Amino acid sequence: MNAELFSQVLGNLFTLQTILALFAGVVGGIIVGSLPGLSATMAVALLVPVTFGLEPVAGLTMLAAIYTAALYGGSISSILIHTPGTPASAATALDGYQMTKKGLGAKAIGVSTVSSMIGGFISALFLLFLAPPLAKISLWFSSPEYFLIAIFGLTIIGSLAGKSMAKGLASGVIGLLIGTVGIDILTGYPRFTFGSTTLQGGVAMVPAMIGLFSLSQVMMQREPKTKQKKLKKASISGRVLPTMKEFKRIFKTIIRSSGIGTFVGMLPGAGGDIGSWVGYNEAKRFSKNKDKFGTGIIEGVAAPESANNAVTGGALIPLLTLGIPGSSTTAVLLGGLLIQGLQPGHQLFTTHAGVTYSVIFGFLLANILMGIIGLLGAKFFVKASSISDKILGPIIVALCIVGAYAINNNFFDVWVMVFFGFIGYLMRKIGFHPAPVILGMILGPIAEKGFRQSLVLAKGDLLSYYFTRPICLILIILILLSVLTPMVTKLMKKRKEQKMNLGDEENLA
Amino acid sequence: MKTKSIFQALIMVVFSLVLLVGCNGNEESSAKNGNDQESSGDYPNKPINIIVAYAAGGGTDTGARILQPFLEEELGVSVNIINKAGGGGWVGWGELANAEPDGYTLGFINTPNLMTGYLNPNIERKENLSSFVPLANQVSDFGAIAINPDDDRFSNIKELIEYAKTHELTATSTGVGSDDHYASLKLNAKYGTKFVPVHNSGAADSKAQVLGGHTDVLFANVGETFTAHQNGEIKILATMSEERSEFLPDIPTLAEAGYPDVYSWSARGLAAPSGISEEKVEILREALKKAITNPDHIKKMKDMGLAVNFQAGQAYMDLLKSDEEDVKELIDLVEW
Numbered sequence: 095m096n097a098e099l100f101s102q103v104l105g106n107l108f109t110l111q112t113i114l115a116l117f118a119g120v121v122g123g124i125i126v127g128s129l130p131g132l133s134a135t136m137a138v139a140l141l142v143p144v145t146f147g148l149e150p151v152a153g154l155t156m157l158a159a160i161y162t163a164a165l166y167g168g169s170i171s172s173i174l175i176h177t178p179g180t181p182a183s184a185a186t187a188l189d190g191y192q193m194t195k196k197g198l199g200a201k202a203i204g205v206s207t208v209s210s211m212i213g214g215f216i217s218a219l220f221l222l223f224l225a226p227p228l229a230k231i232s233l234w235f236s237s238p239e240y241f242l243i244a245i246f247g248l249t250i251i252g253s254l255a256g257k258s259m260a261k262g263l264a265s266g267v268i269g270l271l272i273g274t275v276g277i278d279i280l281t282g283y284p285r286f287t288f289g290s291t292t293l294q295g296g297v298a299m300v301p302a303m304i305g306l307f308s309l310s311q312v313m314m315q316r317e318p319k320t321k322q323k324k325l326k327k328a329s330i331s332g333r334v335l336p337t338m339k340e341f342k343r344i345f346k347t348i349i350r351s352s353g354i355g356t357f358v359g360m361l362p363g364a365g366g367d368i369g370s371w372v373g374y375n376e377a378k379r380f381s382k383n384k385d386k387f388g389t390g391i392i393e394g395v396a397a398p399e400s401a402n403n404a405v406t407g408g409a410l411i412p413l414l415t416l417g418i419p420g421s422s423t424t425a426v427l428l429g430g431l432l433i434q435g436l437q438p439g440h441q442l443f444t445t446h447a448g449v450t451y452s453v454i455f456g457f458l459l460a461n462i463l464m465g466i467i468g469l470l471g472a473k474f475f476v477k478a479s480s481i482s483d484k485i486l487g488p489i490i491v492a493l494c495i496v497g498a499y500a501i502n503n504n505f506f507d508v509w510v511m512v513f514f515g516f517i518g519y520l521m522r523k524i525g526f527h528p529a530p531v532i533l534g535m536i537l538g539p540i541a542e543k544g545f546r547q548s549l550v551l552a553k554g555d556l557l558s559y560y561f562t563r564p565i566c567l568i569l570i571i572l573i574l575l576s577v578l579t580p581m582v583t584k585l586m587k588k589r590k591e592q593k594m595n596l597g598d599e600e601n602l603a
Numbered sequence: 604m605k606t607k608s609i610f611q612a613l614i615m616v617v618f619s620l621v622l623l624v625g626c627n628g629n630e631e632s633s634a635k636n637g638n639d640q641e642s643s644g645d646y647p648n649k650p651i652n653i654i655v656a657y658a659a660g661g662g663t664d665t666g667a668r669i670l671q672p673f674l675e676e677e678l679g680v681s682v683n684i685i686n687k688a689g690g691g692g693w694v695g696w697g698e699l700a701n702a703e704p705d706g707y708t709l710g711f712i713n714t715p716n717l718m719t720g721y722l723n724p725n726i727e728r729k730e731n732l733s734s735f736v737p738l739a740n741q742v743s744d745f746g747a748i749a750i751n752p753d754d755d756r757f758s759n760i761k762e763l764i765e766y767a768k769t770h771e772l773t774a775t776s777t778g779v780g781s782d783d784h785y786a787s788l789k790l791n792a793k794y795g796t797k798f799v800p801v802h803n804s805g806a807a808d809s810k811a812q813v814l815g816g817h818t819d820v821l822f823a824n825v826g827e828t829f830t831a832h833q834n835g836e837i838k839i840l841a842t843m844s845e846e847r848s849e850f851l852p853d854i855p856t857l858a859e860a861g862y863p864d865v866y867s868w869s870a871r872g873l874a875a876p877s878g879i880s881e882e883k884v885e886i887l888r889e890a891l892k893k894a895i896t897n898p899d900h901i902k903k904m905k906d907m908g909l910a911v912n913f914q915a916g917q918a919y920m921d922l923l924k925s926d927e928e929d930v931k932e933l934i935d936l937v938e939w
């Protein structure tokens with residue numbers, strides 16, 4: 095980028111309209127994101143017509159700001175009231191809510207804010223400097239790769255399972271089964287719909303998630319045992335910013351997750367919901383204290399949060415260069431681009447470079463602004479966790495119902511939410527975790543579609559089709575490593591112990 | 604003690620649900636009252652809801668939101684776009700068919716997906732074309748056949764079709780019974796080609812498949828492909844329209860290339876539930892005609908790559924009927 099273009103970009107950005115749009119986008123995005131059922135996709139879709147009247151730079155910057163801010167906002171409710179505002183922040187609830195319970199709510203919000211900001215910022219840098227080559231790489235991925243990515247994602251269940259692997263796997267299978275409901279797109283056959291028109295589109299993801307995480311949480315809180323646990327005052331007055339030592343601890347995690355998020359976002363078939371889980375899992379895999387995950391540690395918040403915000407910049411890469419949206423929100427953004435007369439493709443980076451780079455810089459600024467607003471607001475957000483359960487409970491239930499309804503304007507989804515609320519409650523009572531259910535629901539359809547499409551694409555020779563694709567081979571190795579490593583280490587440990595035991599016995603003899 | 608607390612939580616949930624259902628019910632009954640009392644003389648005198656059977660941000664939704672301000676201007680009342688996605692469109696269409704025919708609930712219907720939905724032998728639906736009163740067509744997006752420009756096996760439509768007669772080629776589709784699927788089926792039936800459909804969830808996925816060289820041939824609509832064609836990322840070989848597309852004046856139609864009788868398009872327009880009074884239909888058609896044919900509307904749609912094709916009354920009904928006939932003919936070819 096030359097100096098002339100740079101000054102043009104600055105001129106475009108620092109106008110009153112653009113700054114106002116940026117600010118409105120960030121604040122609006124955080125609010126929309128934190129409310130369950132109001133998704134980034136919906137917010138962007140409703141605002142695309144508003145951008146008709148704005149300058150292209152202002153309008154598009156606002157949309158991009160909403161996108162990244164909404165993904166961050168989802169973590170606030172996820173951390174404080176165990177109600178993921180977006181599917182992408184479900185993974186954050188695992189450790190985030192545990193931190194709130196320990197009285198570290200403010201710290202959790204702080205970590206999430208810093209991680210989201212860095213994640214978004216790094217992905218924006220990728221977008222700025224490496225968009226065209228990365229877009230080419232994203233095209234190497236097709237049905238067989240998506241199938242393997244989904245399988246790789248499913249290996250995460252092992253690490254989410256907690257104490258009992260069998261229970262974790264059982265929850266995952268329930269999720270996979272639920273994912274089979276709906277009209278099969280490859281044959282048009284309705285599966286497990288029981289004559290319901292709504293179920294033909296599958297079990298709606300957001301209502302099921304709200305039920306599993308939030309409603310079941312409210313029900314658990316009504317139990318005398320947990321009710322006694324009063325939240326410590328520290329949750330309100332606690333430090334927001336992580337200390338230098340803590341920041342050093344999570345820095346590697348944030349960088350790794352940002353890379354993962356950007357990469358997952360770039361793939362047209364995968365978005366923030368997958369990115370955050372993979373980020374969480376890899377943080378756990380590389381961590382020295384794996385057992386602490388799920389008990390409320392800062393790595394468990396930093397990993398999914400930096401990943402899901404990094405998805406935003408990643409998802410913009412194939413959108414701007416190829417016109418192929420990397421996520422459902424960017425599919426809507428495509429409409430926003432076209433309305434402004436901007437056709438995705440290389441002329442976005444040549445003829446319209448002024449506008450495009452202004453929007454990318456605006457997106458960078460949006461991530462920073464989001465961080466500042468988040469850190470300033472953290473103390474206010476955290477007050478939500480100090481409200482008595484008696485008052486908060488009904489409010490969460492009302493939010494659950496409104497959120498479940500709002501996602502498709504369909505009352506059936508409210509019943510889905512209630513149904514999953516009960517399932518979630520029963521699961522928790524008997525020691526099952528609801529997270530693998532969500533993971534199964536997200537990944538099951540991707541795996542199925544990917545595999546069945548590759549059956550057609552392979553033209554009858556499936557094995558050699560898979561084994562002649564380099565990325566497939568890499569993914570297969572990753573899956574094998576992911577599944578076998580814990581087994582091998584366990585076996586080696588056992589053998590070592592046995593040897594020692596044997597040695598003892600010999601000594602005794 | 605424990606059970607009591609859970610009981611309380613349950614009551615809370617049920618109570619809020621009842622409250623919500625109650626609100627819903629009231630809305631409906633007031634709508635009914637409104638219908639009984641008012642004559643069509645002052646129609647419309649309150650906001651009109653338009654159901655879009657797809658999620659916000661899709662092609663249908665974008666078209667609806669572009670039309671919205673033009674329609675508000677003509678009708679003098681506000682128009683709300685309500686997305687009711689799910690069930691391949693049938694959550695929204697089912698609701699439209701069963702809505703009060705008072706002229707305050709309208710919806711977009713899409714061909715051939717609507718017809719596939721009620722003709723699909725696996726799903727016994729009670730709705731069909733007569734459940735709706737078609738008002739006006741807004742857009743007709745014709746089918747296009749495209750390839751990866753690096754493909755050296757064929758470079759024009761004739762070579763492609765001839766090659767496909769002797770070789771199996773994978774072809775993208777946006778689901779069983781979509782217009783893209785029917786297009787390759789029609790070619791197979793009529794010219795003995797061997798296109799094998801690979802069903803994706805949307806046109807963007809289809810495009811990525813062909814750009815990456817994973818699927819051989821792209822079957823999609825002009826509106827979804829002409830930008831990529833202009834960028835040189837894909838190469839459109841032919842359109843499946845009767846006349847050349849205004850977006851692609853250099854690309855021949857299939858008929859011009861020597862393969863007549865295979866046409867494919869996806870049309871979307873507005874419909875009301877059956878039972879709506881004739882006067883209201885007239886008012887709506889008049890307003891829709893002015894809004895859809897407004898040059899500003901046409902231009903905005905064109906910027907999105909969508910070709911406005913205003914049809915109303917008998918012409919629109921004929922268009923829908925011919926789509927229905929097409930689907931009926933093809934339904935046996937689909938491997939359900």
